[in-house]
Amino acid sequence: MADDALVQPDPWQMLRRHTRARIALGRVGSSLPTREVLDFGVSHALARDAVHLPLDTEALQQTIERLGFDVTQVASRAADRHTYLLRPDLGRRVAPEDVAHLQAGARTPAPDLLLVVGDGLSSLAVARQAPLLLAELKARWPQGWRSGPVVIARQARVALADEVGEALGARMVAMLIGERPGLTSPDSLGVYLTWAPRVGCNDAQRNCISNIRPEGLSHAAAAHKLLWLAREARRLQLTGVALKDESDVPEIGDAGVRQLGHERGAP
Amino acid sequence: MLARGVARGNFLAYQTSVGGFNFRFDSLRALMACATPARSGDHLAGLAAATDGERMAARVCLAEVPLKTFLEDLLVPYETDEVTRLIIDSHDARAFAPVSHLTVGDFRDWLLSDAADSATLAGIAPGITPEMAAAVSKLMRNQDLILVARKCRVVTAFRNTVGLPGHLSVRLQPNHPTDDARGIAASMLDGLLYGAGDAVIGVNPATDSVPALMTLYDLLNEVIQQYGIPTLSCVLTHVTNQIQAMEKGAPVDLVFQSIAGTQKANESFGINLGILDEARDAALSLKRGTVGQNVMYFETGQGSALSANANHGVDQQTCEARAYAVARRYQPLLTNTVVGFIGPEYLFDGKQIVRAGLEDHFCGKLMGVPLGCDVCYTNHAEADQNDMDTLLTLLGTAGITFIMGIPGADDIMLNYQTTSFHDALYLRKLLGLRPAPEFEAWLKRMNIMDSDGQVQPVGSQHAMLQNLPRHLLAS
Numbered sequence: 001m002a003d004d005a006l007v008q009p010d011p012w013q014m015l016r017r018h019t020r021a022r023i024a025l026g027r028v029g030s031s032l033p034t035r036e037v038l039d040f041g042v043s044h045a046l047a048r049d050a051v052h053l054p055l056d057t058e059a060l061q062q063t064i065e066r067l068g069f070d071v072t073q074v075a076s077r078a079a080d081r082h083t084y085l086l087r088p089d090l091g092r093r094v095a096p097e098d099v100a101h102l103q104a105g106a107r108t109p110a111p112d113l114l115l116v117v118g119d120g121l122s123s124l125a126v127a128r129q130a131p132l133l134l135a136e137l138k139a140r141w142p143q144g145w146r147s148g149p150v151v152i153a154r155q156a157r158v159a160l161a162d163e164v165g166e167a168l169g170a171r172m173v174a175m176l177i178g179e180r181p182g183l184t185s186p187d188s189l190g191v192y193l194t195w196a197p198r199v200g201c202n203d204a205q206r207n208c209i210s211n212i213r214p215e216g217l218s219h220a221a222a223a224h225k226l227l228w229l230a231r232e233a234r235r236l237q238l239t240g241v242a243l244k245d246e247s248d249v250p251e252i253g254d255a256g257v258r259q260l261g262h263e264r265g266a267p
Numbered sequence: 268m269l270a271r272g273v274a275r276g277n278f279l280a281y282q283t284s285v286g287g288f289n290f291r292f293d294s295l296r297a298l299m300a301c302a303t304p305a306r307s308g309d310h311l312a313g314l315a316a317a318t319d320g321e322r323m324a325a326r327v328c329l330a331e332v333p334l335k336t337f338l339e340d341l342l343v344p345y346e347t348d349e350v351t352r353l354i355i356d357s358h359d360a361r362a363f364a365p366v367s368h369l370t371v372g373d374f375r376d377w378l379l380s381d382a383a384d385s386a387t388l389a390g391i392a393p394g395i396t397p398e399m400a401a402a403v404s405k406l407m408r409n410q411d412l413i414l415v416a417r418k419c420r421v422v423t424a425f426r427n428t429v430g431l432p433g434h435l436s437v438r439l440q441p442n443h444p445t446d447d448a449r450g451i452a453a454s455m456l457d458g459l460l461y462g463a464g465d466a467v468i469g470v471n472p473a474t475d476s477v478p479a480l481m482t483l484y485d486l487l488n489e490v491i492q493q494y495g496i497p498t499l500s501c502v503l504t505h506v507t508n509q510i511q512a513m514e515k516g517a518p519v520d521l522v523f524q525s526i527a528g529t530q531k532a533n534e535s536f537g538i539n540l541g542i543l544d545e546a547r548d549a550a551l552s553l554k555r556g557t558v559g560q561n562v563m564y565f566e567t568g569q570g571s572a573l574s575a576n577a578n579h580g581v582d583q584q585t586c587e588a589r590a591y592a593v594a595r596r597y598q599p600l601l602t603n604t605v606v607g608f609i610g611p612e613y614l615f616d617g618k619q620i621v622r623a624g625l626e627d628h629f630c631g632k633l634m635g636v637p638l639g640c641d642v643c644y645t646n647h648a649e650a651d652q653n654d655m656d657t658l659l660t661l662l663g664t665a666g667i668t669f670i671m672g673i674p675g676a677d678d679i680m681l682n683y684q685t686t687s688f689h690d691a692l693y694l695r696k697l698l699g700l701r702p703a704p705e706f707e708a709w710l711k712r713m714n715i716m717d718s719d720g721q722v723q724p725v726g727s728q729h730a731m732l733q734n735l736p737r738h739l740l741a742s
Contacts, residue, residue: 011727012456015739019443019450022675022687023457030692030722032675040652040675044684047646085611085647086307121647180610181646182682211444 007033020184043183046124050178050186052081055123057152063131064117067138070149072105074098074164078155091157093199094164102151102167110169111148113230114197115176118156122178122187129189129212129219130176136223142231158192158206165197172233173197174226179210188213191222193229195239205240207233281328290324295332295340299398300582301325302405304622308570308583308613315582326406330372334363337398343579343589348530349540354396354592363394371402378403378415378633385420392419392635397528397588400630404584409622412629413665419632421668423600424559425520427465427497427705429668430637435700436669437691438601438639439464442680446473448486448738454674455490456731456739461688462695462715462722463672465706466601466639467521467564469501471680477511480504484517490736494713497705499555501564506538506546513549521600522550523564528589531577540596547597558705561600566641567591568605569623570613583613584623588630595636601669602636604628606658607644608683617654620644624658628665639669643685652676652684659686663694670694692722 010024025036032040061071077093078084084091094102115137117130134150141147151164158175165173172195179190189212194201207229212222228247233239281298282291292298300314302325309315316322338358343351360367365387369377377383404412422430429436441454451470458464468487472480480502487500499520502509506524513519524543525536533539543563550562572578572586581589587604594602604627607620614620624640631638642659644650659670676687694700701707701720710716713730717723725732 008724010457010460011725011729012453012460012732015453015456018447018453018739020679021441021443021450021454021457021673022677023453025675025689027689027692030689030696032687032689036675040677043677044646044651051647086615087311088612089311180682182679183646183677183684184679185682186646188682216444 040183047181047183047186050122050124050181053123054081055119055126055154057154060117060127060130060152064134064150064152067131067135069134069138069147071152072102072149073152073154074102076153076155076157076160081155084155088157091155092159094153094160094167099163099167102164106168107148108169109146110171112145112171112234114148114151114165114168114170114173116151116153116161116164116173118153118158118160118175118177120156120158120177120179120190122181124187125178125181125189125213126176128187132219133176133189133191133212133222136219137226140223140227142227159201161192162194162197162201163199165194166199170197171195172230172239174230185211185213185216188216191226193226193233193239195233195237207239207243207245283324283327285320285324285327288320290321292325292328295336296342296580298325298329298332299342299402299405299585302329303582303584304405306583306613306619306623307611307615308573311612312573312578312583314580329402330370330406332371332402334369334371334374334399335367337396337402342398342581342585343529348579350528350530350533350589350593353540353596354589357596358396359393361394362391366391366394372406374399374403375406375411379411383415383418385418388419388633389635392633395634397592397630397634398585400633401585401588404626404629407629409625409661412625413661416629416632417664417666419666421632421635421637423561423598423637425556425561425600426499426558427703428558429466429600429703431704432666433700434703435663435667435691435695436466436639436703437463437672437688438466438603438669439468440470440671440673440678440685441468442471442673442678444473444680446479446483448482451483451486452490452736452738456736457674458672458688459494459496460715460725460729460731461672461692462702462710463688463691464496464498465703466669467499467501469503469521469523469564471503473680475504475508477508477515480508480512481515481517484512484519486738488518493734493736494731495709497709503566506542510546510549513553518555519550519553520555520562521564522546522562523566525566525571526590526593527567527571527575527577528586528593529572529577529579532572532575532586533593535575535577540593543597559600561598563597563599565590565594565597565599565602566605567594567602567627568609569627570609573613574609584626587627588634591631591634591636595634599637601639602631603639603641603669604631605641605643607648607650608641610645611648614648616649617644617651617657620648620650620654621658621661625661625665628662628667632666637668640667641671641685643671643683645683655684655686655690659690659694660697663698663700696721
């Protein structure tokens with residue numbers, strides 16, 4: 001369909017096998033060829049849809065229940081997506097009626113590791129990756145650890161899990177959340193582990209596992225890392241800067257655990 | 268509708284009426300915030316004007332404020348903030364003298380007058396505090412910000428000369444999500460063959476382990492050496508890592524750090540002025556520059572102070588301008604406002620991003636800082652490529668020092684969209700802008716650019732493709 005004679009190709013196509021960066025695109029004059037403008041447009045549309053499409057929480061609940069977990073749902077104080085994007089403070093807090101609901105359902109003894117699944121900035125990431133990660137966690141679950149219900153949270157930021165964990169008296173909480181979508185990774189899941197969760201915890205008190213998706217960190221590897229960190233957190237009674245990931249010998253830029261920086265936006 | 272100042276202790280409260288409504292602003296800080304064009308971050312902070320009428324009333328009052336007031340009524344306390352102390356203690360009264368009698372409104376008129384030519388503007392720069400620059404920008408339309416910025420000249424140098432009139436430099440940003448040497452080298456080659464990389468070849472690493480960073484320094488340095496490129500490298504890791512790398516003998520050209528406009532925000536970045544002094548001294552001692560010794564590279568962005576809960580009730584644009592006072596102390600080669608990276612809770616959409624980019628460039632240049640712009644957005648902001656084209660084109664006309672260049676505008680490491688190598692070629696072609704002279708000579712020598720300054724088709728027999736970096740030869 002395309003008249004390739006109009007496009008000046010870049011004769012370094014062979015370098016494309018080294019990176020997913022958009023290299024060797026060719027040009028018309030000095031501008032992008034039509035096919036590349038369209039390809040970029042498709043990627044951007046998918047990334048935006050990942051942000052704006054609501055998470056199908058009923059379908060997700062059924063999927064997670066089929067894995068053998070109890071499930072409960074909460075909403076944040078951000079009433080809609082627009083508010084969520086403009087008011088991160090509201091996305092970090094559980095809606096008051098849901099806090100009461102959680103507290104009423106709290107059981108003793110309390111969970112050792114509570115799992116929260118939040119839509120964050122990519123509902124696509126949660127729908128695709130969260131059930132697969134939960135299945136891997138289930139298969140490796142430490143003997144004798146209580147999990148409590150999996151809590152699905154709508155319009156949620158990372159810190160919302162602190163309030164959920166506090167309401168249920170959890171010793172630690174892992175927030176599985178859709179990461180800020182990139183053009184080449186609209187469906188990437190992140191996990192944030194926090195010891196002794198309570199409202200007001202800050203990011204320096206968490207450990208993060210990022211880039212969980214088939215093309216990045218596998219679900220099995222992510223589950224292994226999370227449980228390694230959780231065992232260490234239990235031993236040291238803390239998470240965050242003082243808990244270093246040694247779950248494997250880290251290679252350069254291993255898509256693994258990193259302390260949270262200020263320059264990379266967490267959901 | 269004349270604004271009136273009402274005595275309140277040592278300082279004034281400000282009040283005026285607009286359209287029959289009375290408005291009162293209890294502090295200069297509040298006046299500045301309410302006068303700022305609307306943006307989500309000031310709403311998030313609870314500082315923004317509640318109505319358009321209140322915003323215009325604030326501007327009417329602000330226009331009457333003498334510039335001198337900003338040397339006395341300090342928005343962030345002198346006693347507790349080292350950035351304020353830097354601003355006040357380093358203020359150049361002699362440079363300030365030609366405009367010291369003006370109000371903010373008069374200052375806008377003066378800047379736009381033909382009397383304010385490039386030499387005059389360069390002369391007053393050391394006398395302009397960030398608060399003065401921010402204040403006048405709040406009264407300026409986009410075209411004013413463009414026209415005045417274009418008159419400001421800030422020229423810096425390391426291995427080539429950046430910021431000459433009629434020139435546009437590009438930072439080549441060859442990021443890779445796992446710092447893979449082949450991936451980084453492939454993106455470097457892609458950019459160089461598109462004529463990008465004169466500002467710096469600067470990689471944002473995924474790792475922060477110093478041994479792994481040493482490998483990255485060697486990679487960038489080797490490619491630059493192999494092709495004899497009159498440019499420099501930078502690894503954008505924390506400044507303390509760079510100091511360690513220099514101690515271990517890494518070939519560090521340019522030292523990078525993210526900075527903000529208050530001491531507390533800088534502390535949240537793990538830095539203070541002393542650490543930056545130490546880093547600059549270390550870089551200068553390496554004597555790696557050939558045509559100049561500007562050895563620092565800073566990144567900034569509106570919203571960083573608020574996100575660190577360190578804005579002291581000051582609007583985000585004024586906080587941003589204060590970061591340029593930090594930059595100015597270190598005579599940087601480059602300073603980059605990463606305008607749309609932070610997200611929609613600070614700059615919601617294309618309109619807010621465009622305005623912020625023009626404000627930042629203007630304030631930086633007026634203060635004598637070599638401002639470039641990462642013209643960018645994230646996928647949760649209400650912005651797209653068309654907004655970036657708009658800002659890119661406007662900044663090109665305003666004389667922006669440098670922009671980013673990345674393959675296909677898609678940063679696969681940081682997950683945001685910035686400007687591409689193609690975008691840089693577009694701007695150079697549209698406005699007749701050229702790369703840094705030393706780099707342009709190299710591009711011509713390498714048959715990447717023709718004698719008219721246009722990039723030419725590169726064939727498979729091109730010398731750089733026949734002589735690939737060794738990292739790309741290993742399978």
